[in-house]
Each structure stands twice: as structure tokens, then as C-alpha cells.
Amino acid sequence: MVIHQREHTDAQDEYELPSLKVGDSSRGTPATLSTQSSRAPLHAQDPREGAAIQELPPVDRGVKAWKFCFSAFVLEMMVWGFGFSYGIFQDYYTSHPPFDKASGVAISAVGTVSLAIQYGEVIFLSFVFGRYPDFLRIGMWAGLTLYFVALLCSSFATEVWQLILLQGVGVGVGGGLLYMPVIKLLPEWFSERRGLAGGIIFAGTGVGGFAFPFILNALLDKIGLRWTLRVWAIGTSLCSGIALLGMRSRFPIPKYAANQRRPRFIPPHVGFVTSPLFWTFAVTNLLQGLSYFPVSLYIATFTRSIASQLTATVILALFNSSAVAGQIILGHLSDRFPYPVIMVCSALGSALAAFFLWGFANAAIFLYFFAVIFGGLSGGFSSTWPHASVESAGSQPEHAGMAFAGTAFFKGISAVIGPIISGLLLEAGKGSSMSAGFGRFGYGAVEIFVGSCAVATGVGSILVALARQRVLS
Numbered sequence: 001m002v003i004h005q006r007e008h009t010d011a012q013d014e015y016e017l018p019s020l021k022v023g024d025s026s027r028g029t030p031a032t033l034s035t036q037s038s039r040a041p042l043h044a045q046d047p048r049e050g051a052a053i054q055e056l057p058p059v060d061r062g063v064k065a066w067k068f069c070f071s072a073f074v075l076e077m078m079v080w081g082f083g084f085s086y087g088i089f090q091d092y093y094t095s096h097p098p099f100d101k102a103s104g105v106a107i108s109a110v111g112t113v114s115l116a117i118q119y120g121e122v123i124f125l126s127f128v129f130g131r132y133p134d135f136l137r138i139g140m141w142a143g144l145t146l147y148f149v150a151l152l153c154s155s156f157a158t159e160v161w162q163l164i165l166l167q168g169v170g171v172g173v174g175g176g177l178l179y180m181p182v183i184k185l186l187p188e189w190f191s192e193r194r195g196l197a198g199g200i201i202f203a204g205t206g207v208g209g210f211a212f213p214f215i216l217n218a219l220l221d222k223i224g225l226r227w228t229l230r231v232w233a234i235g236t237s238l239c240s241g242i243a244l245l246g247m248r249s250r251f252p253i254p255k256y257a258a259n260q261r262r263p264r265f266i267p268p269h270v271g272f273v274t275s276p277l278f279w280t281f282a283v284t285n286l287l288q289g290l291s292y293f294p295v296s297l298y299i300a301t302f303t304r305s306i307a308s309q310l311t312a313t314v315i316l317a318l319f320n321s322s323a324v325a326g327q328i329i330l331g332h333l334s335d336r337f338p339y340p341v342i343m344v345c346s347a348l349g350s351a352l353a354a355f356f357l358w359g360f361a362n363a364a365i366f367l368y369f370f371a372v373i374f375g376g377l378s379g380g381f382s383s384t385w386p387h388a389s390v391e392s393a394g395s396q397p398e399h400a401g402m403a404f405a406g407t408a409f410f411k412g413i414s415a416v417i418g419p420i421i422s423g424l425l426l427e428a429g430k431g432s433s434m435s436a437g438f439g440r441f442g443y444g445a446v447e448i449f450v451g452s453c454a455v456a457t458g459v460g461s462i463l464v465a466l467a468r469q470r471v472l473s
Contacts, residue, residue, distance in 0.1 A: 057250055060193045064248070068189050069197050071246025072182040073204040078240045079147075079175045081208015082232070083118065086111030087300040087316050088216045091309075092225065093163075094301075102160045105423040108297055110160070110168045112419045115293070117172030118179065119412025122405040125180045130402070131265050134253055136181060140244055143177025148237045150174055155229035167229075178240060181247040183408075186386065187400045188250040192335075198386040199331020206327060206379060209320020213300075217313045271396050272403045277467040278392035282410040284343070284460030285381075289414025291350060291453035292378045294422035294446055295319070295358075299371065305441045307364040315364070319371035319379075326380025339384040340465035344458050350378040351454035359438050359447045378454070382411075388464075391471060418453075422446045 057064040093099040093107045129136045150170025157163045182201060190197040219228040256262055272278045299319055303312040326346075334342050350373075357370035389404040390397060429442025439447055 059189065059191050059250075064250075065189045065197075067246045068185060068248065069200055071243040072186070072201045073207075074243035075179055075182055075240060075247075076201050076204030077208035078204075078236050078243070079118070079179045080205040081212050081320070082236065083111065083115050083171075083175070084205060084209045084296055084320055085212040085216060085316070086114070087297060088213050088220070088313065089167075090297065091300055091304065091312070092220055093160075096225070098158050099160055099163070105420070105427070106160045106164075108419050108423055110163045111297065112293075112416055113164055113168035114172040114175070116412045116415040117169060118176045119408045119415055121173065121176040122180065122183060122412075123402070123409040125176060126184070126402045126405040127265050129180065129184060130267065131262050134255055136184065136249075136253075137247075139177050140181050140247060143174045143180070144237060144240055144244065145174070147171055147174030147178055147240075148233050151229055151233040151236070155226040155233075178244075181244075183404055184401050185247065185249055187390065187397070190386075194386045194390070195331045195333075195335035195339075195383065196328075197331075199328040199334075199380075199383040202331070202382055203324040203327040206321050206324030206375075209323065210317045213313050213317045213320070217309075267399070267402075269396075270399055270402065271394055272392040272399055272406070275392050275394065275467075275471070277388070277464065277471050278403055278406065280460060280463045280467045281388045281392065282407050284457055284464055285385075285407050286410040286414045287453050287460055288347065288378065288381050288457040289411045290418040290421070291354070291450050291457060292381070293415050293418040294450055295354070295374060295378070297419050298422065298426070298443070298446065299367070302358075302361075302441065302443055303364065303367055306362065307367075311364050315367050315371050318368065319375040322372045322375030323379025326376035326378075327383045328380075329376075330380035331383035334384050334387050338465065338468070339387050340461050340468060343381065343384055343461035343464060346377045346381050347454050347458035347461055350374050351451045351458065353377070354447055354451035354454055359444070359451070362437060362440060381457075391468065394471065422449060425449060 059065065090107055090111060093102070093110075094104060099107060125139070129139065147170075150166045150173075153170070154163060154166035157166060186198065186201070187194070216228065216232070219231060223231070296319070300312045300316040303315045307315075330342050330346065353370050353374040357366050357373065361367050361370065385404055385407055389400045389407065392403040393400040425445040426442055429439070429445055432442055433440045434444040438444055
């Protein structure tokens, strides 16, 4: 089924659709849906026989648009906020039986696998729900069910491989299905305010990342690991289930009969895959992920080497919560200024923070500043995704969601590679410090790796700016 859309910010957008069926089932040809602006009443009869006009909710404003934004924020918080709070579990697993004898790299793989799958499966799901858009709601409820079951069953795990399978793979697949409507529906609801809306939604990661470490740490202390996972499975299901009620498409959902032709699984002539803008942006985000994920994973463990467990929890929470301000501010700035400029500033600021604040940290005060600066600049980097995805799609705005998903796939690669490389570098450091007080407790090579990847992200951002100029010219 081919949908021809033309976005308007007029509150009276309307949507033409056949009154009885979609497409000509006798010929197996797809239907054509179109949008146009009009002041006609809702469901007014079109002059052409057999068609009806349905008024669309407004873009960028209105109760339904901001209801979607709030619901997406909650899903972002529950799915990604929990994922980026895995540092609390890692610290617990490495210091409490029955997992304290396992390899640190194996334990870190639990959180790494979960995040990587959530990022990586988005591109596959975008193809699936592009062909089966009428199954999007079924998919998100199935994702919530899988998320609940996997997290609940992980409370019975006694081996690390079981945690990887359940809290890693199961939670990752379920979380990706649960979150997919946010990516697919955001371009429908927001156009001129897409950067601001994306910033608000993505700030959910920071809100969850701030609050969840305190909550998880308190639960682990009071009721232990197994009941913490069970309570969290129930709480996530309730909050996410309510949020899913606000996940509504702006357009009527197409329906297909058994003998009607659906869109191809991989659409023909997907222009963004040959766009230099898409590839430079995607690879730059891979580099940025190589810088970000090791910090997210090891900042709490490093802090505990020079301060208390409470301080480590506060630092991790501060690191995650700084992304809230970063997402909203950088998202708003990307609506006003070219997003490659925002990317360069974010990358270079992150590099300086990694080299100097984390590299020479010998007291908690350095880490407080590092958590705020690096967390805000690096954590807000993804607020540039909505604009870059639309520009990568070019004359095919219906493929903006796929371009977004493709970027997420590259970020998922970095979610796997980054922690593995940093884990190997940490083991090679063997707890020793480098010269001049740099890189205490064996983290020197990790800090150099993080800072260098941030510098490479800045270089990549310049290449994005050059590719963008070619597209716009």
C-alpha cells in the first residue's frame, strides 16, 4: 500500500481514505491515500463518490500531539532509563553471590547485550512494520509481555549465561518492540518542533537514569536481587502499559485483506542508503557510542574505588540525569542552528571532560563535574537524530524512520564494541596508574580511548556538515 503524505501544520489537516476498503482487491493493486488542507467538516462527503474526508489532528501542537510526546517520554524512561542504570546491577553482581566469581567482562555483557539489541533491532522492525503497519500495536504489546516475562524469569537465574539470555537478550528484544512506536510515530506528530519533541522524549533516559539507580540500590539493599527484579518487572509493565495507550498514529491505520498486496519488506529505491549524509552521520554516531557506553558502564565502579557506594550511586544518577538537560537544550538548539554545529560542540566538550576531569580524577569532586559535563554533552548528542534522519531521507520523508533506525543500528554496534574494548583495556591496566597522576586504578587506557573517540566524533561531525551542504545545495 502506497501512502502519499504532505505535511502541514494547519490544524485542519484532512486525510482522504476510501469509505469501505483499501485498494482494489480484485486487481491486487495498492490503494493510494493522500493528505490535503481544507476547512470542510469532519467526515464531510468528498465530491468523488465512495470517498470520505477525515480530519487529522494538528502537527506540532494540540492535545493529541503532546499526549503522544508524554507517552513516548514515559516509554523512553522505562526502557532506556533502566538499561542505562545497569551499572548498579553490575556492581552488585560482581560483589555478591552467586555471580561474584564470574568474569567482569561476562557480567558487563548482560547490560551490553540488552542495549545493543534494543538499538540494533530497530532497523529490522522498521522494515517489518513498514510491511505490516496494522500489526504495530500488537507488536508493542507483545514486546511488553516479553519484557515482563524475561525480567521476571531473570530473578531465578543462578548462572551468568542465564542472565545474558534473560536480562540481556529477552529484555533487549522486548524493549525494542516496546519502544518501536516512538521511532515510527514521532515524524507523524512533529515537524517544525521535531527537535524539541525529540529532546523531551529522549530526556526520559536521563530522568530514569537519575531516579532508577537510587530506587534500584534501595531495593537491592532491602529486598535483595531476586525480589528487586520481580518488583521492577511488575512496575515497568504497569507504567509502560499505561503509556502505550497514548501511542496512536496520526493517520488512519491501513487494513489489508488476505488477497491484497502489501508493501515490500525492503522498500525499493530507498534513497538514504546512498546518501553520504546518512553514512557520515551513522558512522559518527558509532564513534560517539564508543565514547559514551564505556563511561555509562564503568563510572560507578571507578567512583567506588575512591569514594563510598552512595557516592557511586549519586555520580551515576547525576551522569544520567545530566542527559535530561542535554537532550532538551541540544534538541532545542538543533531547531535553531545547524545540527552539525551542535555535534561538534558536544564532541569536543566531551573529549576535554574525559581527558582532564576523569583522567586526573583523584577525588569525588572531579567526578561530579565530569558527570554533569560529559553526561550533558554526550548524553544529549542523540537529540540531533530527528533532523538528520529527515534530511538523510531527502525527497522521501516516509523513509525518515528507517534512516533513524539505521543510525540506531550503528549505535547498537558501538554498544557492543565499546564496553568490550574498554573491558579489555581495563584488565590490561591491572589496577596501576599512569604517570603524572593520570588514569588511576588501571583506567588510564580506558580514559584515553573514551577521549580519543570523542575527538574522532568531532572530526566526523565536520564531515557531516560537509555532506549536509552537498545535500542542501
